[in-house]
Amino acid sequence: MALSKKAVHFGAGNIGRGFVGQFLSASGYEVVFADVDDAVVSALHEQGAYRVHEIGGDSRVLEVSGYRALNNRRQLDEVVAEIATADIVTTSVGPRVLPSLAPALAAGLALRAGDRDPLVVIACETAINASGTLGSIVRATDDGVNAIWADCAIDRIVPEQSPGLDVTIESFFEWLVESGPFDGRLALPEIHGVTWVDDLAPFIERKLFTVNTAHATAAYLGYTRHLDSVRESLEDPEVHAVVAGVLAETKSLLVAKYGLDPDEQQAYIEKNLERISNPHLPDTTGRVGRNPLSKISRHERLVGPAAQLAERGLPSDHLVLAVRAALDFDVTDDVESRELQSLLRSGVGAPLLTQTLTGIYPEHPLFPALLAVFTDKLASLKAEASARKTPRPVSA
Numbered sequence: 500m501a502l503s504k505k506a507v508h509f510g511a512g513n514i515g516r517g518f519v520g521q522f523l524s525a526s527g528y529e530v531v532f533a534d535v536d537d538a539v540v541s542a543l544h545e546q547g548a549y550r551v552h553e554i555g556g557d558s559r560v561l562e563v564s565g566y567r568a569l570n571n572r573r574q575l576d577e578v579v580a581e582i583a584t585a586d587i588v589t590t591s592v593g594p595r596v597l598p599s600l601a602p603a604l605a606a607g608l609a610l611r612a613g614d615r616d617p618l619v620v621i622a623c624e625t626a627i628n629a630s631g632t633l634g635s636i637v638r639a640t641d642d643g644v645n646a647i648w649a650d651c652a653i654d655r656i657v658p659e660q661s662p663g664l665d666v667t668i669e670s671f672f673e674w675l676v677e678s679g680p681f682d683g684r685l686a687l688p689e690i691h692g693v694t695w696v697d698d699l700a701p702f703i704e705r706k707l708f709t710v711n712t713a714h715a716t717a718a719y720l721g722y723t724r725h726l727d728s729v730r731e732s733l734e735d736p737e738v739h740a741v742v743a744g745v746l747a748e749t750k751s752l753l754v755a756k757y758g759l760d761p762d763e764q765q766a767y768i769e770k771n772l773e774r775i776s777n778p779h780l781p782d783t784t785g786r787v788g789r790n791p792l793s794k795i796s797r798h799e800r801l802v803g804p805a806a807q808l809a810e811r812g813l814p815s816d817h818l819v820l821a822v823r824a825a826l827d828f829d830v831t832d833d834v835e836s837r838e839l840q841s842l843l844r845s846g847v848g849a850p851l852l853t854q855t856l857t858g859i860y861p862e863h864p865l866f867p868a869l870l871a872v873f874t875d876k877l878a879s880l881k882a883e884a885s886a887r888k889t890p891r892p893v894s895a
């Protein structure tokens with residue numbers, strides 16, 4: 500049976516195959532995956548189906564089939580043509596890659612027939628204002644594009660996977676999409692699992708500053724203790740205390756900023772601590788700590804809440820400790836980790852590194868604490884280097 504609705508999904512990775520693609524397919528969309536990884540695209544094409552294993556209270560296995568798959572580097576024209584006739588475009592490529600999708604979207608929108616409904620674009624990344632940012636890049640080339648850019652908060656833990664297309668995923672999910680941008684131009688699309696909200700800001704900050712702040716803190720502190728899994732990391736009493744500390748700090752921010760009920764936020768914290776230490780879903784400090792440069796940037800899960808707390812005169816010491824631990828993250832197959840480690844060893848001083856990497860400048864109340872963190876890291880690198888140079892005494 501031909502499906503009448505079409506979705507193009509960029510990024511057929513963990514969240515793309517395991518969550519967004521599966522939900523769109525279950526909602527009656529023909530899904531066209533677009534990815535730059537030849538192996539993933541070929542496997543999707545050749546296998547024609549894959550399975551999603553949901554682990555948790557209601558464990559079950561779901562099969563996804565009936566999709567198509569294209570390589571948006573090698574088959575760009577075909578992807579552009581698919582966008583021109585799609586109802587919806589979703590993404591899960593990572594916030595740093597997201598802007599690079601703008602030319603394909605702009606080209607697809609330029610080809611779109613004038614009488615078609617607006618294209619709905621939902622960037623499903625862990626980032627604030629991801630769809631809006633993508634929209635502003637596309638609109639900078641053509642302000643008249645016929646599209647609705649709807650931001651979302653997407654929450655579901657998909658750890659590193661075994662080779663192959665199947666995805667093992669927690670059964671819990673939350674996918675909140677803002678309804679405001681539709682503004683009477685188009686009925687809200689029927690997508691299984693989506694909750695439409697008028698004001699996304701409190702939800703996205705609550706998710707990013709609770710789930711992802713706790714996750715990143717456990718990952719970075721665990722990594723410095725040579726622990727491989729987030730669960731093991733949370734079992735370490737010192738790490739647990741810092742994670743509890745960051746959660747208390749972000750709670751005080753969320754309560755002050757959005758008037759959240761403190762007991763409800765505490766219940767949300769407890770539920771998420773259980774989720775991130777789920778024994779059935781082993782997650783690694785390497786995956787959760789990936790892209791440390793992004794994670795210590797100005798509006799992200801560590802510096803973002805710490806800066807807002809400092810502006811309100813509230814403490815953020817635990818968040819600052821997590822930033823310090825992030826500077827130790829040194830994983831060779833993570834590009835940002837290599838970039839971070841080389842910047843820390845480049846001879847640039849602590850004040851400039853603090854400003855460039857965190858986006859916090861000397862006039863900001865958080866600056867002294869972050870400067871102390873970078874100063875401490877540079878001092879420890881210097882001490883390590885001089886220990887390597889000092890010849891060991893010859894034993895008698």
Ligand SMILES: NC(=O)c1ccc[n+]([C@@H]2O[C@H](COP(=O)([O-])OP(=O)(O)OC[C@H]3O[C@@H](n4cnc5c(N)ncnc54)[C@H](O)[C@@H]3O)[C@@H](O)[C@H]2O)c1
Binds near residue numbers: 509571593624
């Ligand atoms: N894994 C999770 O628990 C989870 C949960 C919620 C949200 N997210 C968010 O989803 C996004 C992706 O995370 P993931 O865990 O699925 O990562 P992933 O690495 O498993 O998947 C990313 C996919 O994007 C593809 N890709 C990279 N550049 C591309 C490009 N230019 N065009 C098309 N495809 C491209 C990669 O080949 C890969 O298949 C991130 O923003 C992440 O924060 C992840």
Ligand SMILES: O=P(O)(O)OC[C@@H](O)[C@@H](O)[C@H](O)[C@H](O)CO
Binds near residue numbers: 787
């Ligand atoms: O995807 P990242 O790198 O932004 O963050 C790593 C994890 O915290 C993240 O993937 C969570 O598992 C996810 O955000 C849960 O919804």
